[in-house]
Amino acid sequence: MPSRHIIDPHAHFHWSGSRHDHARYNASRLRAGDAIGVRVHVASILGTWGRNSPTYFASPDDIGAGNDAMYAIADEERARVRSFVHVNPNHTEHALREIARGVARGAIGVKLSASRRADDPLVDPIAAEAGRRGLPVLHHVWQHRQREWGMQEASDAIELVRLAVRHPGTNFILAHIGGGGDWAHTINVIRDVPNVFPDTSGSGVDRGMLDAYLTAIGPQRLLWAADLTLCTGLAKLQALEVIGLPQDDLDDVCWRNAVRIFPSGNFGLT
């Protein structure tokens, strides 16, 4: 493997409330992570993943149950798993309570999916609370969203940057540059916004994508991640090695940037 340590800051798990083969799925993620060299998966569960309420518009009850399931996995896999607390900004008071409850249960970041546009004022109290607690916000992003897409109120980089500029003390992880949409559009939007950190996850493995991001924002703002596909995560790790990234820069992308933006002392790495 190209780096001594790897942290995946965009991982997901399942539970009995989301799919029947959750145990197989979770075991597969951990097994593949071990094979790749992932030291820690920082993960969330998005409610019932659509079973009881929509994945991206999860109800407060499903949010709470999914978070509880995530904390249980993190407790069981303390060496390999940390939690995000997932919240829905349409239920502000519930979201703020969930953040407090999540931190008490060990959550080290806030997960926002696509329940409300990122630049909507309803997201402000959550971003502010995350910043106050020193938690990064992982935000689902559709690269260059040009229209509405079904079953989600997706945001693109322009909308996330509006939020990030309003909250300069909060760090935002811009999700999955390989996860759909036009990754090239995002580069110029985030180039000069230092508290936005794109992650490399997604099933997309376009040649040129990693090179373009490294050229535009440098290795200290790019986070290696896998999301739903460890296979493409491994491919991107190998590609980072092939393009000749120096070891120091590779360490930044693979784990050191994550160590910098998550609360200290969570990964046993400095």
Next chain:
Amino acid sequence: MTSSTFPVDVSAWIGAYPFREIPHPDAAVLVRVLEREGIGQAWVGSLPSVWHRDPAPSNAWLFAQLAPHADRLLPSPTVRPDWPGWEALLDDAVAHGAPSVRVYPMQLGLGATAPVWPALARACADRGLIVQLTVRFEDLRQRHPMDGAGDLSAGHIRCVVRSDPRVQVIVSGAGRDLIEETHWSLTPEEQARCFWDWSWVWGPPEDHLEHLLRTIGGDRFVFGGFWPMRLIQAPLATISLTAALLPRVTISTGAEIREAASRVDR
């Protein structure tokens, strides 16, 4: 690097892509990539020709580009079966040692029931040429507004496979859903003439490739890297993470498929 190596990459192209810049999509670079990854040879198409009205000039360019690398790169020229004189392109392909030809129904606006498929299948089978179909070049969510072609359908694949009992078909860029929809809608004899690459099939933790290898069988699959559009490491990574679960998987090789195509009763 992954531990899996393959004798043939059946899904490579060279040349420019019309909707975004692709780093150095050149034959010489492809040869270096094959060497780096331990892959013996590649079957190579012309990327620009996918959107050309008449692919003949682009095919000529392809033959010229690959000629200095004839030991590693075999041409897989583009055929447009609704264009006057298309059969001559097949003879040209054979003359240049092509194992296959590529057809792009979606970019040509040819439906699954278009009348061209039986003639194409017969003409390719007559010459021992494999027919290659490509499901997509980019994810639907990222396509340029002027790229209105949808993904290839199972109906297209079925129609080509069923058009002639001798024709061999390789499909590049399919996901689990399309592979299953197609495979299980064919007879066993038809299934045996249809091959897939797994360049767009998900590995862990969904483990779609593992599922397909268990249910459909490794002998239906052949390696395709989708270079220069995508990282060739992706299908290598997927199989390396999947092989741990299925240690005795045997993947088909392009040579085997080519031999099968050349053995057909002409």
